[in-house]
Structures are given as structure tokens and as C-alpha cells.
Amino acid sequence: MHDNYSVFRLSIAPMMDWTDRHCRFFHRQLTQRSLLYTEMVVADAVIQGARERLLAFSAEEHPVALQLGGSDPRKLAEAARIGEAFGYDEINLNVGCPSDRVQSGTFGACLMKTPELVAECVAAMKRAVKIPVTVKCRIGVDEQDPEVALDALSDRVFAAGVDALWVHARKAWLEGLSPKENRDIPPLDYGRVYRLKAKNSSQFIGINGGVQSLDEAREHLDYVDGVMLGRAAYHTPGILAQVDAALFGQPVREFDFAGLIDAMAAYAARHIERGGRLAHVTRHMVGLFHGQPGARRFRQILSTDATRPGAGPEVLHRAFAAVELERAGQAA
Structure with missing residues (x-):
């Protein structure tokens, strides 16, 4: 685990079309302490695209993590270097997104099937940057047994030096469910993530998926190191005004x-x-x-x-x- 990583008890999930720089600036006004994430940006786009448009952010957004999509260790290392130079506080690899575009590019959730490749990607990014390198994954995909699949992935990325593993506590069904359906239909299995943490006590493991309130977040923190809020943070952002007092020990105050x-x-x-x-x-x-x-x-x-x-x-x-x-x- 990266020395500073344990402070991130709450983060706001990377969400395509939602967590752009304007959204992150807004969320930062509500919570000073939570870790914010970009939308997923494909490594190729970072290397070849309009970097300023894709990566620029306001200094007020810190701490902010860049989420990358890709499966080529060399390209991911290069994109991570570029992200670090832009001033991001963390680089995160997407091993959870089930979209069609992601599958055709062999990254996102389908990487759950190739844990060795994910570990290579992590190792290459770790060599390329000094900031934390993290992974966001699912508990498994399609017919995989989550007991086996999640351990296979986590064992390898921890061995490769990953600084944190954020786990969306559902499977992704690449066959038969749309990306939208994949956010709701596969059942949540928080217990699987708790067991992963119990087995890896010295590693930072965060949980994501279906968390609706700060009370629920607090309950999860009895079992894991961090909680990631997604749609609850986006649709009811007022709850973020209570986060710093509720989860980070800041004084309770009337929000302005x-x-x-x-x-x-x-x-x-x-x-x-x-x-x-x-x-x-x-x-x-x-x-x-x-x-x-x-x-x-x-x-x-x-x-x-x-x-x-x-x-x-x-x-x-x-x-x-x-x-x-x-x-x-x-x-x-």
C-alpha cells in the first residue's frame, strides 16, 4: 500500500459522461477530503489525443485520480506518465467497465479473465510513476466463480505492487446484459469483498456498488478500508456536504x-x-x-x-x- 493511501476512506466513483471536471469541481466544494475520479480515459487517447481537453482539471479538485482504460502495459505506462505530469494524484486501471466499446478494445471488465495481464499492466505503471497506482474491478465476469476469480486477480495485482484495489461488489455479465443493466441486475455480494479484506489485512481494499447513504458507508468501513459512492453522490450530491464530518472526523458545522x-x-x-x-x-x-x-x-x-x-x-x-x-x- 502507498504510504498516503489509507486516508481515502471515501471516494466518488468514476462515471462515464458524469464525473467530468465540472462535476468534480462541484463535488470538491461539498467535500474537501474525499478522493475524486475522472471518467475513464482510454490510454490511446491520452497518448495521441487532445490532452488538454481530455486531462485538464482545476487545482481545487485535488486529490483527484485519473482512471485509464487499456490492456497494453507499454501504452498504459506511457499514459500514466502523462497523467502524473498533468498533476493527477493517482492512476487507476479500469477492470470493471462492461461496455461494448470496452470489450472490443479488450479492456475493462473482460480483463478479469486475464489476471496475469492486469498484473503486468500494474507493474509497468508502477515503474513509470511515483504516485499511487490502483485497480477498480468486479468480483468476476460471466460464469466465473467470484471466490476464485477475485482472488486470482487480487493476488497478482498485490504481488505487482498495486496501492489499492477498489471492488465493485457485483459480477459483470458481458454476454446478455447491457452496460446499464450491469449496474443493477447482477446481485450485490458485499460479503465477498469483506472476505477478500480479511484475507489481505495489510492491503487497502475499498468497496463500491449500491451504497446509498453515509450510514451504509460507515457500516462498510467496519470491514473494508474505503467506500466508493457512485450514483448516490451524483443524484443526491447534498449528502457530500456531510462526508467530512461523518467519515473524516472534521468538526460538524452548518454547511454554507x-x-x-x-x-x-x-x-x-x-x-x-x-x-x-x-x-x-x-x-x-x-x-x-x-x-x-x-x-x-x-x-x-x-x-x-x-x-x-x-x-x-x-x-x-x-x-x-x-x-x-x-x-x-x-x-x-
Whole structure:
């Protein structure tokens, strides 16, 4: 395990089309301590593509990890080097994504079938960079027995020096289920990940899959080292405002949502000045007040007004004013 890695009790999962730089900047305003992940970027794209567009991020996002997709140790090592030079705090190898595109490129979840190759990839990346190199995997794919498959993978990557293993506690079915169905249909087996940790007490093992609340996260932390939140963090981001106190021992305080809106409006203004659109930023924020007074109005304003051509950061202030108005009405 990398010396510093044990601090990451909670991370926010890499999610395609969701955890872009604007989403990560927003999440960082809510939690200072959680580890953030990029969407998966294919190693070839990092090496040959528009690196600035693919890899640029704001300094405020730290700690932030770059997730790579690929299965060629040489290319992954090169992409890891580039990621480290860009300033990422960790390089993560995707051994869990079940998408068609991933299968055709022989990376992602299908790598569960070739643990020796995954270990070679890890070893090559470890030689290339000084920052932690980690793996995110499933408990198995298709007809594999998770008792055998997960041990086969973990034994080899730990021997190769991996700094952490994040396990999505479901199988991936490469035959017969769509990527979306693979996020829900295969049953969760948290016990399998707990057993892996019990057998590898000195290694960092984190759990992912179906975690809905910070209370659930806390329960998992009795058995594993870290918890990764995915859709719960994205759809109900307000829970992230409680993470630092609930899981990292920071003082409990009233979260400053007005300050958050100011910070996001200023960030959106900078993005618009560079030629971006308000909706690139606000699309990640619609669930912020989920379950609270004013949530519906906030969501409506961001889903309609913020998407109009020429929309500016004042839309965010207007949406928040609607929340405050409804709160005041309820308090009266």
C-alpha cells in the first residue's frame, strides 16, 4: 500500500459522461477530503489525443485520480506518465467497465479473465510513476466463480505492487446484459469483498456498488478500508456536504450553501468566458437540494433556464433564491 493511501476512506466513483471536471469541481466544494475520479480515459487517447481537453482539471479538485482504460502495459505506462505530469494524484486501471466499446478494445471488465495481464499492466505503471497506482474491478465476469476469480486477480495485482484495489461488489455479465443493466441486475455480494479484506489485512481494499447513504458507508468501513459512492453522490450530491464530518472526523458545522452557489456561479462565469456553456456546469447540480424544500423549483430552473443559449451564472442565483424563498415560507 502507498504510504498516503489509507486516508481515502471515501471516494466518488468514476462515471462515464458524469464525473467530468465540472462535476468534480462541484463535488470538491461539498467535500474537501474525499478522493475524486475522472471518467475513464482510454490510454490511446491520452497518448495521441487532445490532452488538454481530455486531462485538464482545476487545482481545487485535488486529490483527484485519473482512471485509464487499456490492456497494453507499454501504452498504459506511457499514459500514466502523462497523467502524473498533468498533476493527477493517482492512476487507476479500469477492470470493471462492461461496455461494448470496452470489450472490443479488450479492456475493462473482460480483463478479469486475464489476471496475469492486469498484473503486468500494474507493474509497468508502477515503474513509470511515483504516485499511487490502483485497480477498480468486479468480483468476476460471466460464469466465473467470484471466490476464485477475485482472488486470482487480487493476488497478482498485490504481488505487482498495486496501492489499492477498489471492488465493485457485483459480477459483470458481458454476454446478455447491457452496460446499464450491469449496474443493477447482477446481485450485490458485499460479503465477498469483506472476505477478500480479511484475507489481505495489510492491503487497502475499498468497496463500491449500491451504497446509498453515509450510514451504509460507515457500516462498510467496519470491514473494508474505503467506500466508493457512485450514483448516490451524483443524484443526491447534498449528502457530500456531510462526508467530512461523518467519515473524516472534521468538526460538524452548518454547511454554507450560499457560499457554494457563489463559488459555482464564479466558476461557471470563468467557464463561459472560455467559450463554455452554463449547462456544462449546472447539469451536475440539479439534485443538490433533493428531498428538501425548494428542491423541485431549483431543479426546474436549472433544467430549463440554465440550458438556454446565452444563459449566465445569474440563473444559479435565481434558482437558489427560489430554494431560500420556499424554506422561509416553511419556517414562517
